[in-house]
Amino acid sequence: MASWVGYDEISSTDMENSNGDQLDDVLLDLSPRPYWRPEPASTHSDWRLILHRDTEEQVVTGGILVVAFAGLGNSDKPAYEFESVLKRYPQTHKLFLRDSNLQWYVPNRKWFASVIRAASAASGATKLVFFGASAGGWGALLLQALFFPEAHVAAFSPQAFLDAATRVNEEDDRWAPYVNHLNKCSCSGAVNDDESTVAGMPLNLLHDVSLAVAAPSPQRPPPRVEVHYNLNHYLDARHATYLRRLEFEPRKDCESMPTVLRVRCVPHDGPVGDEAHALAKHLRNHGVLVHILDAFLLGVVDNRRCGIGSLATTLPITKSTAESTLPHSSSATATDSGDTNVDNSMDSKYDISQEATPCAEETPLVDYEDVNGILVPRFDLDLLCAALQSRPSGDVAISTRDEPCLRPALPDAALSAARYALSEVGFFLLRPSSDESELSESGDHANFPSFSPATEQRVAECYAQCAAMAAMPLAQKQDSWSLEAARARGLLGGWRRGETDLIYCDSFRCAVEDVPVSLDSVKDRNKSKSSEKGLDSSATNTNESVPNVAPSAADVTAAAMSGRGGCLGKCHLWPEPHVLPGFRDALHGYAQALSGDAGPAVLGLLEEALCLPRDYLSSKCSPGNALSYLTTRVYPPASPGDDSAAGTLGMRMQ
């Protein structure tokens, strides 16, 4: 037992009531920490345990064991991290870990796992929570994926990959001496770990480690895994983007909520420059970290936000149970410099004295439709518009002092469904509106008609008009409304026969706004717009010689008002009203309604799902801009003698 380092840490001054003798029996079976380091061996102890004890110095078994993984630090000896901030939670057991070998907990992962198991057994904890920043965040994610699928993880600026190939591809050369050693080390026999060969090293969370092991079972709610990263640190953002691919775990056993939020990536508007990587420190100094940890631990206690699939197993949390189970102590005060900026006024947002509301199992905003074996989210346009109205101004997903990051406007179920659709399915469904008055009041584009209560009737009218157009004699369509006929009148054609692929169809196209626009005005605007956009000025696409600006509705209108001629996909040749009565109104109204209501709503949904600032997408899609348009297509039926066309595929068709 002499080789067991770290034993003396138990009775440190930080934990007056700790009693190392009680842990001795528990930890006796542990083997010494193996050696793995490019430099001479370290003799540092790599763990420190603080148990929650009652007034009689008896260990209070159960509750939460918080494991804090330290990063590399700035010195030869990594310091334990999260010590000061975790003092806010005296009712939790705490285990502090560090890898003195500076090897991201990889070679000695089994040893660290054994420490955690021993500490868990000693504390009797029922829930594991891992915190870590940078290499500590990596360690937390790695250990959770490999050994503790039930553990909840909050990682700050973690690495997602350490393997040489991905690092080269992502141009990440940070901590090169240590990471290179980890990649190429042939320290045979140096490690007491039979999987410590390079080939067996888990150095990539996406490829080497299957986070699927963390997927929930009916008996166990899914873990809560959050990755906080700094938007302003390019490489950290890349790592987070890498992890974002792991966000969702489809569940085929749950029809109503088929996805599990496996990893939640939370962007922060953090510092720039040399301090950009130190996101946890930045959040701590601005009083945000404590609120993130509060919310995280509160979520762990009541299973809130632990994953969409877990909600069915969540029991309602009452005031009494919340108070008795939450490890937060409002009387705890920060005593070291790390927590001097705690803003107590924000405690009300996470005040446990408030009656905790049970997680909503489902939201009427979204349900799922089985489309040939794929569960596809279906959003309700009405409810989506209403929910997006409550969005605060500014960057809702970027944490600030006044608005912590975990406050999206849409419920988790909707965000999860949207991300699932974006990353897994490739499309989603949108249920039409049913209340015209509500939409008209809430819509941002009152000049455009909303969908009426008889949306089906409007759609049916479009279908009828399309059929009527298709039934018109081919010669008349070619002579009157085609591109050639339009050019003769200085306009663009509305009708065409689509036959770009193997399928031909009868097609008509109309713009949302049918007014002329000058190409010269577009070019002029491009120049001015490029210099106006902040993002453009910071862009590194210097090789792009083509302007990235297209005309908006304002340009179109301005061009029309100025009387300058020339159309850019705007002036279409419509059939005369006496030939096809109602044709123009039906199609134009449909296009305007979609562009004015459904379009902004869907873009708002995508902004929320992608953690983008409000209006980031919709501001680039003004309703009725030059490039938005409606195309109708009528494919003729397959006649009995025309079997050759059946089954053929068209590429540029819908």
Added chain:
Amino acid sequence: MFLFSVVACLLYEYAHVLTLSNILSNFFSTGSTDTEMITFLHFDSPGLEVLINRGHEHGDSPYWIQLPAAQALGGSWAVIFGDALAILTNSAIPATVHRVRRLPLPKSRTSLVMFIASDYIVPPPAAFGPPGRSTKSLGDWWERAVAVSGAVL
């Protein structure tokens, strides 16, 4: 003999789709993406197919699924994602690959396709990585957007 019978039955069953053009199109039609940001689709008959990429990172092959008519989806629109969204997110959100299969339907198939386009696009924010990683550049997008807007009619 049994194998011959099976093949014969399959040929008889699917003779109407086993034309040369069908075979070629099935092999070579990889679908396409829309230039715009998002597209609202409403159609009265099946035929649209969407490529599902789910699980490809774990080795699963992409596969096509066919969408039923809007009536079968409660009158809902199908919303797919275009190149502009892929560029803005640096392909974190890939554009939806889709195609249309002509089915032997007794009636015509009508689709209402509403393209919501962006006025302009900019390089993606840092969270999505450096510009240029998307499969289509800003210049490519602009050229195609203008072409679709004004020339292809």
